[in-house]
Amino acid sequence: MRSAMLLVGALGALAFPRAAAGQAAHRGDVFVDKAGVLRWQQGKQEVALFGVNYTAPFAYSYRALGKLGVDREQAVRQDVYHLARLGVDAFRLHVWDVEISDTLGNLQENDHLRLLDYLVDQLERRGIKIILTPIAYWNNGYPEQDTGTGFSSIYGKGEAYTNPRAVAAQERYLTQFLNHRNPYTKQLNWQDPGIIAFEVCNEPHYHLPEGPVTAFADRMAGAIRATGCRKPVFYNIAESPQVHDAILNARVDGLTFQWYPEGLVGGHALRGNFLPYVDRYPIPYANDPRFKRKAKMAYEFESADVVQPVMYPFMARSFRTAGLQWATMFAYDPLALAYANTEYQTHYLNLAYTPAKAISLLIAGEAFRRVKRGQVFKGYPADSVFDAFRVSYREQLSEMNTPAAFYYTGSTGTRPVAPAQLRHVAGTGASAVVRYGGTGAYFLDRLAPGVWRLEVLPDAVPIRDPFAKTSLAQPVTQILWNEQPLQLALPEVGDTYSLRGLNAGNAVQATAAGGRVAVRPGVYLVAAAGRAAAAYTAQTAFGTGQLGEFAAPAPTALGPQVRHTPPAQAVAGQPLRLEITLTGAGPQDTVLLVAQHYYGRTQALPMAATGYATYAATVPAALVYPGLVRYWLVLRQAGKTLTFPGAFAGQPADWDYAHPEHWEVPVVAAGAPLPLFGAGADKDAAEAHGVDNQGWTDYVTTPAGALALRLVQGPANDKRPASAAGAPVAALRIYFGDKLAGRAADLASYQAVVVRVRPGAGAGPLRLCLATRDGAAYAADVPVAGPDWQDVRVPLAAFRPAPLLLVPRPYPGFLPLTYAAPGAPGALRLAEAEVLQVVLGAAPAGAAPLTVDLESVSLQ
Template identity: 45%
Template structure:
């Protein structure tokens, strides 16, 4: 009898479990894997955060008179174009709730509902975080908002009974809310696959209280009848991991900012070591193994290049992440000024190469096996169908059907006749295009392809520098350019027909080339029959769809930075981006040597907006090289620097030239000077000062370090590392000194220490492949030169700078192999306090004063 009862109970449990799996959209299995209820297949999804219905993005749209629903339509179309299949946001609860947690049916909620419907139409899924704990001001001052977060603040929301009750009320109402555009309550919408309770709670209470708080939040959500997995942030306060696992959650959320946040300038150098491995310290915890894992926010902040996102996606998959969303996609109507989150920059129109990199990262998430490891960089730069290259600033995916690339590539797809989808920037063996926007080519049926070309995009300022609504970071232009498409399925002389609204272009390709302007086109092979033009492509893309802002070039931009220095007798190439409303008639370089009259050199147009000219070695004599750039268009001349409205040779010209110091051969090459402190990657320390010296133009940087190791409140059990390191990318500033670098025999530190005893300081040179060589100099209280012979440098550890967040991620990068030291490959300086110290000195305060570091 007992056996029958036991069998009946077991059968009921199995049936109930089976029903739960089949009756819900997503479930978490016993191994902590999210699976689709209908197919039991692993969930793999990838996308972005996007904030148009809320906060600063919403206010900006209103100030500009933007139709927000139309703006959402346009950006969601670009999400489809980039292959995103998941959306996440921390909802600004302060804008859609009152102080006791009642949900407010206002314009923000209505726009959010509208946006979800538009994303559903594109096949996207959602992971929603109902509570942000954010106020709505950033980056501007906060507004007065009615919500409970406004009343209590984040800290009290985690501990105050009134605030906790308000959150319970709000979560219950939020999940029960019916989206008027879908007719579905959030709790019942099959495309909402999971909820995260709140955004980055940062608990500091005892474990029992934390568990009790989370349980109350989970209970409030489950009380709605929702069967969707509930996630909680477990990457903050990780000493509370067991408290999280004991609270009834089904998943944990993580974030990754591997290059820190808020550098206020574009970071240089190879940052693939920073994204080599995503290590979770409590990965062996039995509780962790039972829950699902996702990444609610990630970005390589302040990195403007396109090589890094697929490597991040690979590391996430190795760590067991099933979902990841970049933070944050800039609404197109404000992306030209990048005011929302200045340390991030993502938009298909204005940052096309980065957006294509994100598209490839999505493919990584959908194809790379969970938990599979590919070793360490640089060995893992090629994995499955993907590759990343810092040296070429290139990420690519190459299969028989798909060919995606972020920069010029020579890679030949394995079977061009089988290609179905191409997305790229620049030139490849299949497409040659001189524009600076992205393009997409999709096979519709045999012999018929859809081409989409985005406008040219140019960064006219550093997009990661201090932002303002009145400061343009990027512009776009719709310039006609030649495109050459070499697909076996098209052949010579294919027909070209404009498809998007207002695009009446019609032509026959000259061989495989034709002139194109931004828009969408149907390319038809001779003899092929055009069928239904209402057919939809992947992600529900229509043949006629297109969105891009119009040309925004209203002035001439001459983007040129002269080299910091050049060497006597070398040739000197001047390269500039010339962005004008119309194609210039001529661009001229006026070079002054020993004579008062300049030599005039025509600058040649290259790809995109690039112009180049080479100055002969005869002009590079010890002293100062001086030159101007004159742009001639429409019968007018404008000269730079300064945008002077005349030619450099005109009698009334009054401008100051570009200048380059020309140094005698074998002169020292300065890698870092204290005046460049603003671009030094390091953890800021109290008391840091930049002090002028008596000699004009000279300064020294004082860096006091109270402790080499300080306990991280977010990682209390972390390994103790007694080190303080600084990193400086000097690659651009020594571009004219390669000959002198090759002849260098020692690295010289000029400065002193304020320590009572001599201080060992490690100097290291990081090469393009991420490996580092260095050694230690002993610095005392005298301001002097302290040198290290380059013949004596050895492999040393590379510190991941800027320091990543979460802070539990590795402090040091360990490469798969160490290449031999090569001076022509060095581009970054690392200065470290810690190596060489022992005993009490490891726990003592230190102060290093730096004036410069040079090679000679």
């Protein structure tokens, strides 16, 4: 079964000490001072906690775990162990009240509530602090049908605060939820020292007037306090900004925010540099005295549809600049479901399945705790190095480098600042401390002079876009348990250290030569030659657990898998290098690239491994002449031959190989136009959205039958007021960096961007923007005239520095829509460009929608 998990080691026996019963637990262990700062009761230090949301006890996660036959308690233990490995010290969850209440608001004792109690206990054993949001307002169906029967199934958000029956149900529910006794911790929820605060409800929807909003917030906060709870009470202020005064006037201790900087549910992985989107988190009422008196937390944040390991550290830093003291990502994927990313298609984070992104969460947590509240930084890209951290979009790398710890998300040339003082190392890829041949994450922790604990996760290889439509029957990441080369360069360990397996079933004993050894996934004791280490066993205490703990997914039983996207173009007369991801091939196997000029000459080329699961070959220039090159990958393994795409038996040269699947790349003459966007070819790779609530996009056909993108400005009405003249109402964004890479020799010859466009009567202005790898933007107007289809030529010399339009639109809506990098960016260098935006500006709205149709954009 593809979802089978391996959990070895004694996860039940933990070392985390419990608070003494009755030790003023009912007062909680944090408070909000008069300046709005959340502080610990003991010592009065400022709170700074960073972590995740995690939803296994409820809704889709709960159902899917059951559908896969997974032991839910074991799943929770696995995931909480991994969260602890990632340094998480904060957990937040909007409780699906619809699954643990009736329509009157009475708490229902059922398996959802029991599993939540179990999760709370496991988190507390790991020292992870908790904020619960008892009322979610959501039903439980997404992405399936709703089945919840609690009060939220009959009262929508719009009436939840005005309908007397709904208000009474919520009041009753809050009272019973806070007075619920957890059978594992033996604590009432309002007394539990591990639960440090409560957020009343999740993302409420309010409208004017403000009076009922304040009255409802006060009543719900009062219901919590009436139980005897003196923990801080938080309330959402970001979801309904039009009534923010009502929340600022409410008798609550703190305010909550969310951040989705490039929107949600793009349907595919977003590419390009999104660091400008997270360079700041400005709050519009930050100077209001009422705001300053309240604590601030981010209950949810995520770089949705982005798997790059660079976003979280910047988001953590920006939250701290904004004064937030708690931030929890939404939502960490359960290990048992992460192979398919079905829980929330737009989110993807799991230590085993997205190792680099997970290590970036570890680094972000350290940044959140190290950066001072309110600390200000220079604008990106100047602030890509801050405190002990470095973030590089170009290298796809985040790092933390302190004397005690060295963390990195990928191979790096950075050297640790104090190698002899290191106590913790975590990363993927290779560094000056660890050279590892696999793709999984690894951790090194010093136990004593010359003795370290090494943990290695299995190889994880992306085989599909994780943000496209998902299914439990469709893995998006393949897990492989391989023996991989490892070389350590720890001064106190030396080159001939011993390696001893610690996790259950791991009986490895080996001695390194020249610092090199081979390892499989598991936990190991690393000891310098001659260092007595027999006293360290799997049961030896380690942090909040034991040395032998290990959790990892079983190998994905799929066989060899291939992932590849052909280049958009090849240049005639130039060799064509092709790189393909292939799993399941060993050194004894043969991997070939079969290349053919369409119905012409065919050549079989050996492919060389350039890294784990990566193979490359170069099609000779003689085969790359104008026309079309099509190609296949052939794997010969154990007497069998497989051909990709498709994993079909046999090979293209066989007389009966009848499968039409192949890859192909058009071959063009040097200097030929380079398409940046074609509506027909790129519709699934582009982001096309309305920018405000007056705009939207659609696809239409031209009179010739070609596909065109339609940018639309809708008519204004009471609910959708007219946009300011020239303000963006709809936009296209598309990444073209990969297209540019294959035409580097031609870039100097291009003089203009040519837009094939049809403007509708009365439509607003059209603007082009080219954004670089450093997030600098250059814009030029498109001088359209008349209502007919036309090719409009915009000289590259016309592009001038301009603020970068942040599309897809950041959420919440009070966040800025543009970003201007500090300093003068200089003239546009085409070789640095990677993103095209086409923006429709607002015109005075008429009765009918105003449209502009866009068929293509190219460099010529």
